[in-house]
Amino acid sequence: MSVIHTDVLVIGTGFGAAAPALRLAEAGARVVMLEKGPYINPFKDFRQTQDPRYILRYIKGLSGDHLNFTYAEGLGGGSGFYEMVSLRAPSLVFEQRDEDGCPLWPSGVDRSALDPYYDIAERMLKVEQIGEHEVPKSGLVFSMLMKNLGYSCDRARYAVQHCIGSGFCTTGCIYGNKQSLHLNYLPQAVAAGAKVECGTEALSIHPLGDPRSTERHRNWLHVPERYEVLARRSNGGTARYRAKLVVLGGGTVGTARVLLASRPYLGLLSDHVGRHIAMNGSVKAAGILPEGVPDGDMFTGRSHCGMISYQFLESHGVTISSARAMPINVAGTTHLRLAGDPRDPSYWGQANVDLMKIFRRRVIAIYSLGLTPPAATIELGDDGRLSASLDLGSGLRRYHETTEALLHNILGQNGCRIVNVNFIDGSGREFSDPYFSTAHQVGSCRMADSPERGVADASGEVFDHPGLYVSDGAAIPSSLAVNTSLTILANAERIAAGILQRYNLGVPTSS
Amino acid sequence: MSVQGLTRRDVLRRLGVLTAGLASACTPLRIVLHDYPSAFDERDPAERVLRAFVLTVIPEAEVSDPNLARAFGDPDLHYAPYRGFFISDLCRRAEARTGEAAFERLSLAQRTAVVQDGLRADSTTARLYTGAILVAQASYYAGIYDDKRGCALIDFDGAYQFRGIEAITYPDPERFLSRPATPDGNWV
Numbered sequence: 001m002s003v004i005h006t007d008v009l010v011i012g013t014g015f016g017a018a019a020p021a022l023r024l025a026e027a028g029a030r031v032v033m034l035e036k037g038p039y040i041n042p043f044k045d046f047r048q049t050q051d052p053r054y055i056l057r058y059i060k061g062l063s064g065d066h067l068n069f070t071y072a073e074g075l076g077g078g079s080g081f082y083e084m085v086s087l088r089a090p091s092l093v094f095e096q097r098d099e100d101g102c103p104l105w106p107s108g109v110d111r112s113a114l115d116p117y118y119d120i121a122e123r124m125l126k127v128e129q130i131g132e133h134e135v136p137k138s139g140l141v142f143s144m145l146m147k148n149l150g151y152s153c154d155r156a157r158y159a160v161q162h163c164i165g166s167g168f169c170t171t172g173c174i175y176g177n178k179q180s181l182h183l184n185y186l187p188q189a190v191a192a193g194a195k196v197e198c199g200t201e202a203l204s205i206h207p208l209g210d211p212r213s214t215e216r217h218r219n220w221l222h223v224p225e226r227y228e229v230l231a232r233r234s235n236g237g238t239a240r241y242r243a244k245l246v247v248l249g250g251g252t253v254g255t256a257r258v259l260l261a262s263r264p265y266l267g268l269l270s271d272h273v274g275r276h277i278a279m280n281g282s283v284k285a286a287g288i289l290p291e292g293v294p295d296g297d298m299f300t301g302r303s304h305c306g307m308i309s310y311q312f313l314e315s316h317g318v319t320i321s322s323a324r325a326m327p328i329n330v331a332g333t334t335h336l337r338l339a340g341d342p343r344d345p346s347y348w349g350q351a352n353v354d355l356m357k358i359f360r361r362r363v364i365a366i367y368s369l370g371l372t373p374p375a376a377t378i379e380l381g382d383d384g385r386l387s388a389s390l391d392l393g394s395g396l397r398r399y400h401e402t403t404e405a406l407l408h409n410i411l412g413q414n415g416c417r418i419v420n421v422n423f424i425d426g427s428g429r430e431f432s433d434p435y436f437s438t439a440h441q442v443g444s445c446r447m448a449d450s451p452e453r454g455v456a457d458a459s460g461e462v463f464d465h466p467g468l469y470v471s472d473g474a475a476i477p478s479s480l481a482v483n484t485s486l487t488i489l490a491n492a493e494r495i496a497a498g499i500l501q502r503y504n505l506g507v508p509t510s511s
Numbered sequence: 512m513s514v515q516g517l518t519r520r521d522v523l524r525r526l527g528v529l530t531a532g533l534a535s536a537c538t539p540l541r542i543v544l545h546d547y548p549s550a551f552d553e554r555d556p557a558e559r560v561l562r563a564f565v566l567t568v569i570p571e572a573e574v575s576d577p578n579l580a581r582a583f584g585d586p587d588l589h590y591a592p593y594r595g596f597f598i599s600d601l602c603r604r605a606e607a608r609t610g611e612a613a614f615e616r617l618s619l620a621q622r623t624a625v626v627q628d629g630l631r632a633d634s635t636t637a638r639l640y641t642g643a644i645l646v647a648q649a650s651y652y653a654g655i656y657d658d659k660r661g662c663a664l665i666d667f668d669g670a671y672q673f674r675g676i677e678a679i680t681y682p683d684p685e686r687f688l689s690r691p692a693t694p695d696g697n698w699v
Contacts, residue, residue: 050653051658091698301679327654331651
């Protein structure tokens with residue numbers, strides 16, 4: 001088995017991994033990035049398709065009772081397939097507390113601390129507020145529904161340039177307009193000397209001696225190799241990597257998997273690994289637009305429809321947006337039933353056909369993202385399989401009921417006829433209600449003020465494991481009520497800046 | 512694809528997003544894999560039954576669509592190991608209900624009733640039926656075998672066809688836009 005020596009090993013190539021890789025490579029460190037999924041050339045490999053074989057090549061899921069996590073595996077992580085919504089987390093997000101009254105975020109990490117790094121992230125991704133004349137039809141119709149009720153609605157912000165609204169954001173932008181990491185961080189990191197190895201899955205982390213004995217080192221040249229990472233290549237081979245620093249950036253699911261598998265070797269690892277996962281409380285609702293309201297369009301326009309309402313953020317802890325759903329998303333993950341339609345069968349047969357025929361233009365779908373507590377858990381079984389679970393408790397059940405009622409109220413007051421949306425598993429069986437389906441899972445290895453409350457400190461360094469960092473969504477301790485990617489990236493920039501400062505590794509040059 | 516040599520472990524491993532979990536319920540897997548007439552593995556009669564099934568689930572589906580029943584035998588969608596049993600079960604229930612074993616010869620109302628019988632059966636059989644409905648709806652509405660074709664029934668164009676910005680948005684956004692709560696889209 002070969003042994004690769006490097007200064008920094010970054011596990012992952014998504015939002016949490018790309019910033020540390022770039023900044024450390026720019027500062028002169030030898031950086032190797034490991035990506036479990038395949039290499040992606042955004043100008044050749046993305047497709048405008050509904051083919052599940054293509055989608056499942058990159059998009060993965062982890063389901064449990066009442067929840068499903070979606071995440072991507074491939075170069076660039078989720079950045080190739082996300083909706084490119086890029087919003088800063090509202091200040092009140094950082095004030096959330098757990099059931100014991102303790103702050104969820106560690107001291108010193110709040111909106112004002114992240115703002116300079118949001119600035120960097122926005123410049124790198126070319127984030128802009130969508131123009132009035134670019135808002136897709138479904139976003140405009142959603143805004144009209146809010147306007148009718150006297151509610152505010154804002155144009156959202158996106159990491160895209162010259163969007164033509166083809167509607168296939170989530171299968172990858174074939175035009176190169178979406179500012180995925182393939183167009184900025186990753187090529188810049190490679191230009192700075194970083195190496196990227198795709199099809200290579202980090203399996204476990206092993207300390208080389210007692211890493212705590214190296215904690216005093218501040219001179220980068222004197223820092224020894226402290227960890228060895230065992231990895232498996234897609235061609236069946238294995239490899240070992242030895243590094244001074246290991247940065248975990250494989251996402252909320254991926255990072256938890258690696259740390260859980262490493263628990264036998266990282267003896268001082270916090271018991272909180274895999275726990276306290278927040279999932280942004282996504283609740284969905286749909287309705288048929290009444291006569292007089294112009295058509296929406298479920299199939300074209302950017303995947304996130306351009307508008308977000310903060311009207312209920314302070315009162316209910318939620319933001320509300322309209323959603324688009326491509327046919328594979330609708331037919332492959334839900335049963336739709338028109339409320340009050342007495343026909344049986346309801347979700348298939350003529351009743352379903354009648355609904356699907358008007359789905360594109362006359363159905364409006366809206367959803368909330370909310371400040372739900374970190375109540376989900378990922379566990380690693382003896383067979384190596386991950387499982388997820390969600391502690392509904394009375395709070396989450398009540399949140400789902402009140403939020404769904406709020407969404408139905410918005411639709412109902414506008415004269416929309418409600419369409420009941422029931423999510424299904426891979427065999428078509430309906431999940432028990434309530435059900436949370438999200439790509440916004442965060443916090444499986446959260447930052448905290450002490451190992452009694454989390455896995456890593458405010459700098460992202462794993463407690464009692466100097467040189468081992470968590471820089472991705474796994475480190476984010478709470479729901480954000482907005483899409484998570486920009487906050488993950490900004491926090492990763494902050495963590496990278498902290499590493500540079502700690503080891504006097506110089507000042508990054510590009511931004 | 513033959514299923515005769517598959518072990519339970521093989522089958523469980525093959526279960527994917529569109530049919531995951533089917534094997535975990537109460538009907539013994541040997542029934543799914545072995546106890547059905549082998550004639551249903553023959554392509555043409557099986558194809559006729561499955562096309563009739565899709566036209567039951569989606570009564571206005573295009574009858575001449577060559578891909579109408581393709582997904583049921585697609586190894587990547589993982590329904591293929593259950594295809595033969597499912598066809599035989601449709602025909603068995605058709606005969607029990609109407610005296611006619613050829614499911615495809617029944618009226619729409621009769622076929623609908625047969626499918627509903629399957630959905631009300633034991634939990635594994637019911638999941639085979641919900642899985643089959645899922646395969647039919649997802650493959651047809653999403654047009655998964657032809658990126659450019661889409662699905663005319665639901666006005667889905669398939670891969671993007673540029674029809675000008677007016678096809679994406681409205682020319683008078685001020686008519687729709689509500690008052691903003693932020694200067695730039697970010698909440699403070």
